[in-house]
Amino acid sequence: MKRRQIEILNRILESRDPVALNELIAEFGKSERSIRYDIKTIREELAEYGICLESKSGDGYYIIATQIPECINLLNSGKLNDEQIINEDLAAKSFCLLFGKGGYETLDSLTLKVNSSKGTLNKSLKDFNSQHAGINFEFGRKGVRLSGDEYFLREKAIQYSSILFQSFTLSxxxxxxxxxxxxxxxxxxxxxxxxxxxxxxxxxxxxxxxxxxxxxxxxxxxxxxxxxxxxxxxxxxxxxxxxxxxxxxxxxxxxxxCGVVVSEDGILQQKTAEETDGLIDRIEQECRKRDVWLSKSDLSRDLKRHLNQLAKCLVYGIEPPENPMLINIKTNYREAFEIAKDAAQGWKFCGGHELSESEVSYVAIYIYQDTQHKPHESKKVLVVCATGKGLSSVFASKIADRFPDLEIVGLDSAYHALSDTKGADFIISTVPIREASIPVVVVTAMLNDLDLDLIDSYVHGGIHPKNAPLETGALNPAIDSGELKKASESIGAALLALIDTLNDLPNEFHLSTEVINALLIHLIFAIPRWCSPDEEANDMAGKQLLSYRKKYPEITALMDGFFKKTEQVLGVQISEGERVAFYVYILRGN
Known part of the structure; x- marks a missing residue:
């Protein structure tokens, strides 16, 4: 098979659900005729090994579950690869070995390490040289080494990272x-x-x-x-x-x-600041038309910082990223977006650049943040996110929208919040802060109903939802030590049960460290819901579990054991909807 056909087969194996023809056309950017030809070739190649590539009208292509392990082993063996792929893989392995080692390696030694003949390896390295500009395998008396532009060598190493980290691992x-x-x-x-x-x-x-x-x-x-x-x-x-x-x-x-810029260009900063003042005057006029109060000094600080970084990107020719929250901002912060759009109309900066709709939405975030009326007597809160940058303003705006009696004194990172709380009475944070000098309410970045209840309980009573007083760095004194020990043991048993279950998963369902960590975190946050169940019956969840049971009997047997043990140690009943979430992590995360 050719490389694209190998990639299509991998895509079908990884999806765990039938893959539609239109999905493959869109993903690989080829015509329907080309993809159909690839599918035909894949089907014929697999048939030689007794493996069937099935198709379901309206659904797509798939390998039946019992043949997936055999198909994965066949792929890994390299028996399906054509000569071009073999040569490319030899060059990639050689590149990674020489990149990690540095210096020369004799051709004989390299031949042994990549498990090839000297003639085949020599041809693959020369083919690589003919296909790449700026980097190459250099042949000398001492052997072979990499030469050329060091930057391009590292970029190529990033492309080969999956091979590179097999030989040179990082802990x-x-x-x-x-x-x-x-x-x-x-x-x-x-x-x-x-x-x-x-x-x-x-x-x-x-x-x-x-x-x-x-x-x-x-x-x-x-x-x-x-x-x-x-x-x-x-x-x-x-x-x-x-x-x-x-x-x-x-x-x-x-x-x-990759768009990492440091704003130190004094001339550019001065020019951008002057141009930003013009935009702020326009925004102020639009706010007056709508009888909206504006903190001009705050907006000036926020916008100059943002637009100065944008200007630096434009100077370097870096395309500004799209705002993933554009639709949300246009819908939920309509007035701020309209103010930003009207003010930016006809305004140009940095050599004639006009703000795109995505860039206007970033400006709208700052307008919304800096046009909130704040009462004289209110709790002051410092909003903390992982970095204190990017869309943390949207997170802060959600808090301001739900709790207008809170005065948000700043947005910051956990790192800076430890040294400067900006006179806040308490902190709302998406990350734990263990050494803060003031109370911390830890919530999720999604700011769901449970998070809002937690904030509300503190704002209006200084308590958690279960009447537990919020005290910085201290456990709730109302919890008996025996009860705390019992609860900790139960939660620990549930975590161990999940870890044991994940360790017993078949090899083809191997999960990455990131997915395993996400599952463990999901379990920790799910336990409070299970202890006070109020979820309604979910017919769709029941049907989904039934389909999992038919498709993945080995997985469902393991998960049934986990759910049973967890229900016993926690004394809860886990609903069908909650169970489906665990399957999603396992079936889609490996």
Whole structure:
């Protein structure tokens, strides 16, 4: 099979549900004729091994459950790969070995490590060289090594990361250290970064930790003149990587590529500030037309910070990301959105750039935040999110909308909240803060009804929903120590039961660490619901469980055991709707 056909087969195996023809056409960007040809080829190849690719009219293509393990083993064996895929895989494995080691490797040694003949490997490496510009396998007296632009080598390593990390592993602690280092750098330099940008930057940092030597490669020195070098130097120090010219230039280049910008350009800041003042005057006029009170100083601070970062992105040619909450903002914050849209009409900045609808929605967030009437006597609250940036303003706006008698004194990260609570009476946070000097109400980012009840209980009585006084850093003294011990043991038993169940899952349902952690967190938050059940019967959930029982008898047998044991240790009855949620994690998360 060709690579696309292998990918289509993988897609069918991973979905656990029939995959429609239209989905494959959209996902792979090919014509219906091409995808049908691929399906025909896949079906014929699998038939040679006694595996059937089934199709259901109106539903799509699937492999029956009993043949999935056999099909996965066949894929992993490489027997379905054509010569081109074999050559590409040999080049990828060789690249990763040389990238991690650095320096030369003899062709004989490399041949043994990738399990190939010398002639086949030599051909695959030369094919790689002919298909790539800027990087290549360099053949010399000492053997083979990687050469070319160091930045492009690391970008290619990110593409090959699944192969790279098989030979050069990072521990969970090292990966967490990378995440923490990036977050710390973001806090220190107050940078603008998207979720995708964060993932891209952490991926780059991980492959950089693996790259022990980079002799014989080049780099573009022009990236050393950017403002981002200070951020890059800070991050490299946190990662324990030597901050030389090559590392700095490559890091800055990748930062710009994934949209991480540091706003230090004084001339750009001054010009953007002047242009932003013009937009704020327009917003003030629109607010007056609608008899809306505006905190001009707050809006000036918020907008200048946001638009300065946007201007830097435009200067670097970085496409601003779409606002994923656009529809929500247009619907739920209509007046603020209309004010922003009318004010931005005809307004230009940074060399004639006009705000898109997505960018207008970001402006609307700040307008909504800074046009709220605040009573004279009210509790002051500091809103805390993981980073204190991005769409945390929407989260704060939800709180302000539901609790108009609260005065939101600021948005911040957990890191900064420990040192400066901004005179707040208490904190509403999406992350635990264990050493805060004032009370903390921890809620989810979704701000559901349970979260709103928790906030309401504190605001209007200083208590939790179950009449437990909220005290910073202290357990509820009303809970008897014996009861607390019993509750802890019961919850611990439920967690262990879930872990044992996940360990017993078949290999084809192997879950990632992230999914397992998500399941454990789901269980912890589900237990309070089970202890006070008020869920109505759900016919759809019952039908869904029945379908799971037919399709995945081995999984349902394991889960039935888990639910039974959990009900016994907690003394609860778990509804069908609650049970379905666990299946969703397992069947879609592996």
């Amino acid at each position: 969970d602690d090292e990966r967490q250290g990378v995440n923490d280092a990036v977050k710390k750098a973001n806090e220190a330099f107050d940078v603008w970064i998207t979720a995708k940008g964060f993932r891209d930057l952490t991926s780059y940092c991980e492959v950089s930790l693996i790259r022990k030597k980079n002799s014989g490669t080049t780099y573009d020195t022009k990236f050393l003149d950017h403002d981002e070098t200070l951020y890059a130097a800070f991050l490299l120090k946190e990662l324990g990587i030597e901050s030389n010219g090559k590392e700095l230039a490559c890091m800055v280049r990748h930062m710009i590529h």
